Amino acid sequence: MDADHILRQLKLTIKLMELHDENPFKIRSLQSAVNNIDRGEIDIEGKSPQELQNLHGIGKSLADTIVSLQATGSFPGLDELLAKTPSGILEVLEIKGLGPKKVKALWEELNITSTHELMEACQSGQVAKIKGFGEKTQESIIQSLQFKEANQGKWLYADLELSMDELAEVIKKHSKVVDIFPVGEYGRKMEIIEQVEWLIATDDRKQVIRALSDIDSLLQDRKISSPFTWRGKLKSPEVKMAFHFTDPADLVLEKIVRTASKAHLLHHVEGDKSLVEIIREEPHYYDESEAYQKAGLPLIPAEIREGLIEFDLAKSGKIDHLVVDNDLRGILHNHSTYSDGKHTLRQMAEHCRDLGYEYLGISDHSRTAFYAGGLEIERVQQQHREIDLLNQELAPFRIFKGIESDILIDGSLDYPEDVLSTFDFVVASVHSSLNMDVKKATQRLLKAIESPYTTILGHPTGRLLLRRGGYPIDHKAIIQACADHGVVIEINANPWRLDLDWRWVQEAMDKGVKLSINPDAHEMEGYADMRYGVIAGRKGGLTKDMTFNALSLKEMETYLQQRKNSIKKS
Ligand SMILES: [Zn+2]
Ligand SMILES: [Zn+2]
Incomplete structure (x- = not known):
């Protein structure tokens, strides 16, 4: 376990100690050590138990804790705290603006042990009545919960990149896979991703689908899959996935169609013809530049195929001067x-x-x-x-x-x-x-x-x-x-x-x-x-x-x- 994970577990420990009314002196001393680690004033990375103990503000007991966290991801004190905490409370603790003291009050007074129960209690106005809460707090809890709900299953582009690159490497090695490209919102490098889509060029779709199902990190959802598209999720990070397939000869065209937004494809380039109509007139292209050229356009990079500004940029010649x-x-x-x-x-x-x-x-x-x-x-x-x-x-x-x-x-x-x-x-x-x-x-x-x-x-x-x-x-x-x-x-x-x-x-x-x-x-x-x-x-x-x-x-x-x-x- 790396230093970031250790820090996260220690912070969770502090929250749980506060939730369970543990000794305030112990909490304060752990908090101050965590602050020092957080600010980089003490570096726990790669230290032996003896070296840890000698660090300022880290005594024998915290050194043991860190060693245990490094080895197993937990330690006895945290295990005990977790054992007496309903798992839904951990989710409630993550809600913005709700410290352990407030979570404890919700738990004791209204028996709230999940975000679902919390939402119901807010909507019926019970939360506002608890001492120290009030209408304003209740409203901001509702907003936080709604924000959380709306963002369920979504990921930052940056947080997916590494696992996606690794996955693509694995898939590329399969003998029947000619090539694989990210398409859809992930192909356009959107800042927030709900589903990662891929386009695989192959002339043996069935074999590749079977191979995908053999990859441990993937889980197929057969109900929404078809013989033409594999749908399911990556297990960790848990994100929706779809694999589309194309004949290698149609790859360029399919890639453009699957990457671009609708607005991009339907943009009228000349007269009453849309971009997609024009490029579909030819079945095969050597590369994407050739396809855009057919529509009288310079190559438009995948990430700006949003249907917003790219055609103006292309017209003014600025598309070749985008920052790199x-x-x-x-x-x-x-x-x-x-x-x-x-x-x-x-x-x-x-x-x-x-x-x-x-x-x-x-x-x-x-x-x-x-x-x-x-x-x-x-x-x-x-x-x-x-x-x-x-x-x-x-x-x-x-x-x-x-x-x-x-x-x-x-x-x-x-x-x-x-x-x-x-x-x-x-x-x-x-x-x-x-x-x-x-x-x-x-x-x-x-x-x-x-x-x-x-x-x-x-x-x-x-x-x-x-x-x-x-x-x-x-x-x-x-x-x-x-x-x-x-x-x-x-x-x-x-x-x-x-x-x-x-x-x-x-x-x-x-x-x-x-x-x-x-x-x-x-x-x-x-x-x-x-x-x-x-x-x-x-x-x-x-x-x-x-x-x-x-x-x-x-x-x-x-x-x-x-x-x-x-x-x-x-
Ligand atoms: Zn700032
Ligand atoms: Zn700053």
């Missing part, structure tokens, strides 16, 4: 151990440089984000001194001094002007009071965008895909304000966020607003998320010239300097 991974020259919006990051400033910088980037923008949390170790003014100054030294050492590589400034409730930034003016760039983001209505939330962002110190608007809606919706904002007004004030909008590349949503990228570009593909990395490995931002950008039609961090170091230095100069003059 290699266009990105630097990485902005990252955290270090100064706030809640796992790796030091030096580690973050050296790793960035080693990956071939020209610059790093470090933007730790600002002081109001105390829960994330936000920086007091002295720490900002200390970090700036360290950056100056590192910049001398690592030149020509450069670290830009940034901050992720909380946007306070009234829309102002988190430091006085004399501190704000010491940064090279400021990412302004909302992290608190997320339940504003659209008017208040928009006003709050507009005020932040108006600040001359704001360089980038961070994760504009605060959404966490499959976990919580974002606060509502008037996208058009926000984008217009960014255009008016020269503020860049972030595409937060963390697969949980992908915020700005790609469906708004075109609007931003039309208004002349640049987009920055930012990983919001809290550890070195976090840089790898940039590719999900690139996918999102491409889906929205983002071109290289409108991508902020496609600027070279020289260009970025000039841009940021000019922006600072313009503040001094105003």
Whole structure:
């Protein structure tokens, strides 16, 4: 079991200890050790029992616990807690806004031991009557439950990629499989996936279907399968799957038809003929370029076959200039151990440089984000001194001094002007009071965008895909304000966020607003998320010239300097 899993089990243990009223001192001491592991202050990975015991804040008993978790995934204390907890309670504990104390109250007062019972009790108004709950809490529980329900069985694209690649490798090895391609929403790299579909080229469908059923990780659902399509699920992660089959000669055509959205296929390309009608006129194509050429179009990449903007992009010639991974020259919006990051400033910088980037923008949390170790003014100054030294050492590589400034409730930034003016760039983001209505939330962002110190608007809606919706904002007004004030909008590349949503990228570009593909990395490995931002950008039609961090170091230095100069003059 790796450190992340161990941490998750320890956090669950704490929740269960609270639920069962265990000794508060024990809970507090475990909590503080978990916080230290979580923040990366102590590293438990690959340590022997003796080494674990010697770590600060980890005594003999926690060391034993970790050893047991590493070996078996559990430990006696957790097993005991689980044995006296109804399994449905574990699900209730996962609901946003419900801490162990509230779950305990629900259990004791209303005998609620499942999310289903909880929903019923909320709908009949019983939950609001419990001391400490009230109408508002009851309403937000209902919303969380509905959100959860709506997202049942759905997965982040990023969380499926690895298992899907492995599965495709296995299938490809079968002698009767000529080729296999992802199609449908997975083929279009949608940010959220409900079903993964594949297209297999073979001239012996029956044998391949039999072979699929022999794969341990797959489970066929015969009721919905047919001789032409295998339907069922992958067991872990549990996701709906479908395999379609085609004659190898028809592969290109089938691949386009099965990947594209309906709107894409039915788009009228010439006169009254739709794309699909035109390409169906020929039975066989050598490749997808040839098929699109038949319709007088350049190749439209699979991920943007949504029927939204791709035909305009094709007409304007922009489709060949969509951003690619290699266009990105630097990485902005990252955290270090100064706030809640796992790796030091030096580690973050050296790793960035080693990956071939020209610059790093470090933007730790600002002081109001105390829960994330936000920086007091002295720490900002200390970090700036360290950056100056590192910049001398690592030149020509450069670290830009940034901050992720909380946007306070009234829309102002988190430091006085004399501190704000010491940064090279400021990412302004909302992290608190997320339940504003659209008017208040928009006003709050507009005020932040108006600040001359704001360089980038961070994760504009605060959404966490499959976990919580974002606060509502008037996208058009926000984008217009960014255009008016020269503020860049972030595409937060963390697969949980992908915020700005790609469906708004075109609007931003039309208004002349640049987009920055930012990983919001809290550890070195976090840089790898940039590719999900690139996918999102491409889906929205983002071109290289409108991508902020496609600027070279020289260009970025000039841009940021000019922006600072313009503040001094105003
Ligand atoms: Zn943030
Ligand atoms: Zn951040």
